[in-house]
Amino acid sequence: MSRFTLSRRIQALPPYLFAELDRKKQEVRARGMDIIDLGVGDPDHPTPGFIVNRMKREAAVPANHQYPSYEGLPEFRAAAAKWYGERFGVSLDPANEVVALIGSKEGIAHFPLAFVNPGDVVLVPDPGYPVYHIATMFSGGKSHFMPLKRENGFLPQLDRIPARVLAKAKILFINYPNNPTSAVADRSFYRKVLAFAEEHDLVVAHDVAYTEIYFDGVKPMSILELPGSKKRCIEFHSLSKTYNMTGWRIGFAVGNPELVGGLGKVKTNVDSGVFQAIQCAGIAALESGEEAADAIRKTYQERRDVLLPGLRSLGLDPVTPRATFYVWIPVPKGYTSSSFCEHLLTRAGIVTTPGNGFGASGEGYIRMALTKEKGRIREAIERIRKIGF
Ligand SMILES: *Cc1c(COP(=O)(O)O)cnc(C)c1O
Numbered sequence: 246m247s248r249f250t251l252s253r254r255i256q257a258l259p260p261y262l263f264a265e266l267d268r269k270k271q272e273v274r275a276r277g278m279d280i281i282d283l284g285v286g287d288p289d290h291p292t293p294g295f296i297v298n299r300m301k302r303e304a305a306v307p308a309n310h311q312y313p314s315y316e317g318l319p320e321f322r323a324a325a326a327k328w329y330g331e332r333f334g335v336s337l338d339p340a341n342e343v344v345a346l347i348g349s350k351e352g353i354a355h356f357p358l359a360f361v362n363p364g365d366v367v368l369v370p371d372p373g374y375p376v377y378h379i380a381t382m383f384s385g386g387k388s389h390f391m392p393l394k395r396e397n398g399f400l401p402q403l404d405r406i407p408a409r410v411l412a413k414a415k416i417l418f419i420n421y422p423n424n425p426t427s428a429v430a431d432r433s434f435y436r437k438v439l440a441f442a443e444e445h446d447l448v449v450a451h452d453v454a455y456t457e458i459y460f461d462g463v464k465p466m467s468i469l470e471l472p473g474s475k476k477r478c479i480e481f482h483s484l485s486k487t488y489n490m491t492g493w494r495i496g497f498a499v500g501n502p503e504l505v506g507g508l509g510k511v512k513t514n515v516d517s518g519v520f521q522a523i524q525c526a527g528i529a530a531l532e533s534g535e536e537a538a539d540a541i542r543k544t545y546q547e548r549r550d551v552l553l554p555g556l557r558s559l560g561l562d563p564v565t566p567r568a569t570f571y572v573w574i575p576v577p578k579g580y581t582s583s584s585f586c587e588h589l590l591t592r593a594g595i596v597t598t599p600g601n602g603f604g605a606s607g608e609g610y611i612r613m614a615l616t617k618e619k620g621r622i623r624e625a626i627e628r629i630r631k632i633g634f
Contacts, residue, residue, distance in 0.1 A: 254383055259375070262602045266583070269590055281625045283613040284596040286424065286571065288489040290544065293537040296488060299529040303522035313518035316509050317345025317497065321524040325482070325497045328531040332456075333467040341502040342475075344509045345519050345527075349454055349483035349496035352508060354380045355515070356450060356479070356498075357416065359507035361386035366413040370401060372425055372603030372610075374452065377418040389414065392606040395564065395575075399428035403441045411445045420452035422465050422568030425603050425612040429459075429567045435468045442477050448504060449478040454496075457487035457538050459568040460546045469500060479504040486570070487538050488530045495519055495527045545570045548615040548622055555626035570615040573600070577634050582608055585634070593628040 274280055291297075303309055316322070322339035329335045337343055346352035353376045357367060363385035369377045371390035378388045389410045391401035401419070419438060421430035442449050449468060456465045468478050483496035498508055512518070519527075530537075549566055556563045556574060563574040576585040582599035589595040589611075600610030615622075 257382060258379065262583075262599065266586060266590065266599070269587060270596060273590055273594055278594040280594045280596060281617060281621050281628075282596040283617060283622075283625065284598050285616065286614050287491050287616060288486065288541070288570075289616045289618075290489050290541070292489045292493070293530075293534065295533060295537075296490070296526050296530050300522055300526040303525040306522070309521040309525070313521045313524065315513045315518050317343070317518060318521060318524045321345050321528055322497070324528040324531045325499065329467070329469070329499060332464075333470050335467055335469040335499075337499050338502070342505055343497055343499050344505050344512070345524060346481070346496040346498055347516060347519055348485060348494040349452065349481040349498070350376055351494070351516070352481050352496060352498045353377065353450070353452060354383075355511045356481075356508050357381050357384040357386055359511045360448060360504075361415055364413065365415045366410055368401075368406065368414055368417040368447070370418060370420060370423075371605060372600060372607030373418070374420060374424055375603065377452075378604075386415070387413075390604060390606070393423070393426055393428070394606070399423055399426040399564075400430060400434050403437065414445065414447055416450050417442060417447045418450050418452065419468075420454075422455040422459065424455065424569060425571050425598070425600065425607065425610075426573045427564055427566035427569045427571050429465050432466060432471075435466070435471055438468065439471055439474055439478070447477065449474075451478060451480045453480050454483040454486055455569045456482070458542060458545060458570055460542065460549065460566065463567060465568055475501055477501060479508070484527055484530055487541070488534050489541060490530065493523055493526070495523050545615045548617075548619055551619045551622050552613065552615065552626070555623065559626065559629055572613045572615065574611050574613065576609055576611060580634070582611055585611055588632070588634060589629065592632040593625070595625050595628060
């Protein structure tokens with residue numbers, strides 16, 4: 246032990262499962278092999294021009310060079326509330342039911358700090374976005390993992406959660422449309438979640454980063470559409486995926502004013518809000534971004550419609566995404582998540598993500614992202630055909 250020994254909370258971080266794969270990726274690249282990276286969930290197209298232009302203008306305005314207000318510009322919060330009204334029919338008070346975030350990851354990571362005490366339990370989907378578990382750990386809480394299984398439509402079986410766990414549980418994290426499984430939840434699931442949360446006095450924290458990346462014209466819903474949901478729900482929304490803005494770091498949380506306020510208290514003490522010029526660009530996106538979002542959805546849907554039949558022609562059995570830009574694929578017989586990823590990488594130069602990186606229940610799957618052009622996706626399919634498995 247020295248002064249430089251990492252804190253117990255950092256030491257307790259889950260092992261980084263991709264280190265070996267990262268090393269192999271370097272090796273494959275060094276061999277001069279052409280790599281098709283379907284690993285990262287980061288849009289490959291640029292942010293729409295009108296958003297960039299708004300940012301350019303606002304960056305030159307001196308008032309934007311000062312500290313922003315912690316909770317977000319009133320105009321940004323009003324734009325977010327208006328967007329929620331138009332998209333979901335949910336009415337929100339911009340004054341106390343909306344807070345701007347430095348990307349929704351920031352809000353999700355800080356939220357448990359506001360409500361979780363050491364010993365409290367947080368219900369976390371498995372597989373899932375790793376931040377729910379890590380934020381729980383950082384706040385001294387304990388994650389209880391809820392397996393998401395194909396036979397249940399990748400929805401958690403709430404009635405399987407033991408009573409002794411529920412007695413200590415405080416927050417229920419859900420995420421639909423879901424990363425990594427691409428599953429979408431319907432109204433009856435949200436009704437069940439809300440009734441369950443009422444029964445066990447839970448807070449529902451819903452990660453809705455992908456509500457706008459939907460296919461076939463079927464729009465996913467917000468849990469806040471349900472009557473009474475504002476009593477115990479908060480939703481984390483993001484401009485990242487909807488408008489190709491992952492690098493900008495802007496999102497927002499909405500819902501119950503005490504939950505939004507608690508998150509705001511943490512933020513007031515650790516960050517100083519979002520650069521105002523970015524908030525102004527965010528307003529432009531929320532007010533005038535529908536056409537751009539439509540084009541983005543169309544791009545991913547076209548890619549999905551190349552990748553899915555391609556994978557099936559290889560004898561694989563992928564889940565058909567109705568939303569998100571991910572494809573969740575069971576590995577063939579004789580492989581694990583890691584060994585199949587390694588096979589695709591070292592033999593075909595195709596980068597994918599092993600499902601166990603999202604939790605123990607992700608074992609037996611890999612994830613491909615639809616973040617490459619159709620031609621590259623076709624090429625990936627042909628390479629897999631050639632190497633076999
Ligand atoms: C991308 C992503 C986010 C976070 O996006 P931000 O860029 O931080 O807004 C949140 N949740 C899930 C499941 C994601 O995939």
